Amino acid sequence: MLKQVSLIFLVLFACYMGVHSQKLKHLTNQIEVKAPASEVWELYRHLGISRLAADQLKNVIQSIKVLKGHGGVGTVLKLTFVPGNSSYTEKFTVIDDKKRVKVARGLQGGCLAIGCSVQTVRLDIIEKSERSSIIKSDISYAVKKEFEAKDPKPNIQLLAAAAQIAKKFLESKHNA
Incomplete structure (x- = not known):
């Protein structure tokens, strides 16, 4: 019994190390917003930015569905x-009100559908001054060995477009 538990632990640890030893690549976008970081964070911290982006980007986003949760960690x-033939599913893993950081791990679709083994989206709301802040969007990802020649990448354009929409909404x- 002890040997079985040890073997299972060893296999799980090896899988964990295999995923985390891959070198992560990053795509980053930043935009300055003439609005306090606290207001920008309120839009980003739960589902506000997702709903606003879905409403404003109807030519890109057909629908947005909450499969679990209410906008907090675990959502x-x-x-x-x-046209409705591709999708992306993510899970919110970190929502840090003090640091104004939100992290979501990709579960299906997106870069994962074209050869990535990991896709994580991190959103930082950085206070620049009392009335100005920066929305920093970062996608980190790792490519499976067998897909390296194809060099698949996630698309950061949707996050950049969402940040532009947030900027316009908050500044107005x-x-x-």
Whole structure:
């Protein structure tokens, strides 16, 4: 029995180390917003930015569905893209109100569907001044060995577009 438990532990540890020893690549986007970081964070911390982006990007996002949760850690979100034949599902793993950081791990679709073994989205809301902040979007990913020649990459354009929408939305509130 002890040998079986030890073997299972060893296999699980090897799998964990295999995933975490892969070199992660990063795609990053930053945009400055003339709004306090606290307001930007309120939009980003739960489902606000996802719903706003889905509403404003109807030519890209067909639907957004919460499969589990209410916007906090553990929430599982599925985005279906136009024309409806591809989707991306992610799980919120970190929501840090103090640091204004939100992390989501890809579960299905996106880069995972084209050869990536890991895809993580990190959103940082950085206070620049009392009335200005930066939305930093970062996608980290690892490519499976057998797909390295194809060099698959996640698409950061959707996160960049969502940040532009957030900027326009938040700045229009301050200019009204």
